[in-house]
Amino acid sequence: MKRIILILTLALLGGTATATAExxxxxxxxHGPWLCDMDATGVTVMWKTDRPALSWVEVAPDDGKHFYSNAHPRHYDAEHGRRRALETLHKVRLEGLQPGTRYMYRIFSQATDGWSYSDYAHFGKTVSTSVYQQEPLRFTTLDPKADSVRFVVFNDIHGRAEDLRDLCRQVDFAACDFVVLNGDMRSTxxxxxxxxxxxxxxCVECFASQVPILFVRGNHENRGAYADRLYDYFPHPSGRFYHTFKAARTEFVVLDCGEDKPDTDIEYGGIAEFDPYREREARWLSEALDSDSKRRxxxxxxxxxxxxxxxxxxxxQTLLPILNRSSVDLMISGHTHRYALYRADDTVHFPRLVNDNRSGMRVVVGRDTVRVTIFGTENRRLSFGIDRK
Ligand SMILES: [Fe+2]
Known part of the structure; x- marks a missing residue:
């Protein structure tokens, strides 16, 4: 027994010595923070540190009081019952928020300096966003019952970061509830x-710390060795890239197109299987839509x-027949790099609006219309009827 105690003591001392050095x-x-997966009662906060850390977010209603008015509960980056302390990419899901409500938040990461054994981890210095020398970061949750919701769409940027920055300069993000990245943000x-x-x-520089990203995967998000990790940066409670959410009495349906060529194409190197993926997505879609929602x-x-x-x-073959039966008011797409508007017809029972690769779209969903302003290379104003229910 004495021998066991001695070994444990030496192990602890050894671990402490390592921690002291670091x-x-x-x-x-x-990098970050960036917000994603916003809905009426929750949002996910993501950021990156240069060292592994224990991380948390403090959040408070933006009720006119200073962030320092009260202590705020900590919402930790935790998974499967354990606070994650060995990661540099941090994710905190905030739940239980009020719809249509403005909040202040602050992120914290405390460095994991060492780890002796079992759960004897050693935590060091803490870094956070400022709430004193600059205003706290803020966000507003979506409101399913609101009369209107406003969003911006960017797509097919293909890694042209400077062009994205130029488009962002033309947007008043204070008047924007979320930003849709509608695919092909890089080529690989x-x-x-x-x-x-x-x-x-x-995105972080221009809006994403305060206005959430709605990440829609394009075909090019499926290319490159790091494509398999993209989900880690835009996690969703569903575990999927496709899902639905509600704002302004409208159901928003986020779909994943998969690749554009046959899975066997030489360009995919034998690792694509998007036919079965789209078939699974279609089975999900056939069950997922809210039959009470007439606005989509x-x-x-x-x-x-x-x-x-x-x-x-x-x-x-897969998604379209379900959508055709589902009171879709408008589909917003990209991919072709050319503006196009396809009106509803016998094949597709709803309008498809295609944004080009050098323009952005401002969209306002109101009581009975969806108003779209395309800016950048194309400059157009469009209006679509939407069910009043
Ligand atoms: Fe594409």
């Missing part, structure tokens, strides 16, 4: 650096029934 190291927030994603440098850092807007990167490429043809 405990004064600084920790930095290197080979590393985390490409993800940040290609577009995500610009769909985001799908590849506009169906506009070409004879395999991805398009397979979307026509």
């Amino acid at each position: 405990e004064h190291r600084e920790i930095r927030i290197t 994603t080979e590393s985390e650096e490409q993800l940040f440098e290609g577009w995500l850092d610009v 807007i769909v985001f799908l990167h590849i506009p169906p029934a506009t070409s004879t490429w395999h991805g398009d043809l397979h979307l026509q």
